[in-house]
Amino acid sequence: MKGFDATKTTVDTSRRNALKALGLGTAALAAPGLLRSGPALAIPADLAMKPIPRTGEKVPAIGLGTHMTFDVKPGKPREHLREVMKIFFDGGGRVIDTSPLYGLAEVSIGDFATALGITGQLFMADKIWVTGEWLGDDSHAQQQLRRSMERLWRDQIDLMQVHSLVNARTVIRAMQDWKNDGQIRYIGASHHLPSYYHLMAPWVEKGTLDFAQVRYSLATREAEERILPAALDTGTAVMVNMPFEKARLFKIVKGRPLPDFASEIGCETWAQFFLKWIISHPAVTCAIPATTNPKHQADNIGALNGPLPDQEMRSRMLKHMQAIPEFDKVAKMPAYPGKTFDGVVKRGSRKPSKSK
Ligand SMILES: NC(=O)c1ccc[n+]([C@@H]2O[C@H](COP(=O)([O-])OP(=O)(O)OC[C@H]3O[C@@H](n4cnc5c(N)ncnc54)[C@H](OP(=O)(O)O)[C@@H]3O)[C@@H](O)[C@H]2O)c1
Secondary structure, X not given: OOOOOHHHOOOOOHHHHHHHHOOOOOHHHOOOOOOOOOOOOOOOOOOOEEEOOOXXXXXXXXXXXXXXXXXXXXXXXXXXXXXHHHHHHHOOOOEEEOOHHHOOHHHXXXXXXXXXXXXXXXXXXXXXXXXXXXXXXXXXXXXXXXXXXXXXXXXOEEEEEEEOOOOHHHHHHHHHHHHHOOOEEEEEEEOXXXXXXXXXXXXXXXXXXXXXXXXXXXOOOHHHOOHHHHHHHHOOEEEEEOOOOOOHHHHHHOOOOOOHHHHHHOOOOHHHHHHHHHHOOOOOOEEOOOOOOHHHHHHHHHHHOOOOOOHHHHHHHHHHHHOOOOHHHHHHOOOOOOOOOOOHHHHHOOOOOOOO
């Protein structure tokens, strides 16, 4: 099964509107192919779609993450996850982010996508995390690519990213070869720790990558310093991980009503408030929230609907969050408050015991 069918997307002006609203004009849209119209088919025209700058291909601005959430052991209940994926797809979602590092997440995605008959309509973003037998050896990267394709039931991966910049030079060179021979369509690098952004920034500034995946949320805004401006300058797409700070943002707004002004940008829930703030940044192509809960999925994919905030509104949203007492402590709170996972990653993350 080949990759995402780019003709099954629609034209959208959200990036243009966001640029205008942020006072950046439309110069950034002048690059050839940046806004490309395709036949309006599978995705309704009024959803927030964003172009991948390198090609102009459009993707929906809300994707789906799979870390921990889709890592389920064989034999364990998984029907709720199939439902999450169906609601995601039916709501217009196409971009799914996964990694061999996420235990059995790739297996779950490949399984559900095949059962739902949507494998070829997804924009699959995956990752490589390997070293080699010697410096510069890419044989392990090749093995990991092959295994990911088997698990996802795809003979082409839409986006391959070097995970957490591990062995970046060798892996990026290998990914360039795979792009040339059609095994992947885009290359990227991912990280979730701002303390590593200085290592990712040069790759973005040189324009080596098609995608940079970083953590960016109301509470973690360091990507604004180098990564997002460089992405705009070099036409690098940006995928945003941890948009909810691993559910910690929900903890600090628990019991608090949305501000009245949220209705002006079509936000009915806190999740939509958090997501719309992210995807309205002109450099951001999509955010990839993760969930195990079908109701939460319906909520998250709802952020594709309605208006996006302009710069003034984004500032207002941030100011509102900054007035919440625990806001500046979000990144230090324990991840996934109140949640438990039972996949192979959880099993593998137990601490080594002391020697006797
Ligand atoms: N490359 C990297 O270094 C890296 C690092 C981290 C993450 N990522 C990628 O980014 C994705 C997203 O990040 P993440 O999974 O770490 O965290 P996240 O998306 O910020 O948060 C996920 C958590 O939010 C909760 N949630 C989701 N929607 C909700 C809603 N509408 N209402 C209330 N709670 C909601 C989920 O709980 P429920 O299950 O109860 O909904 C889940 O525990 C990952 O899955 C992964 O694909 C990449």
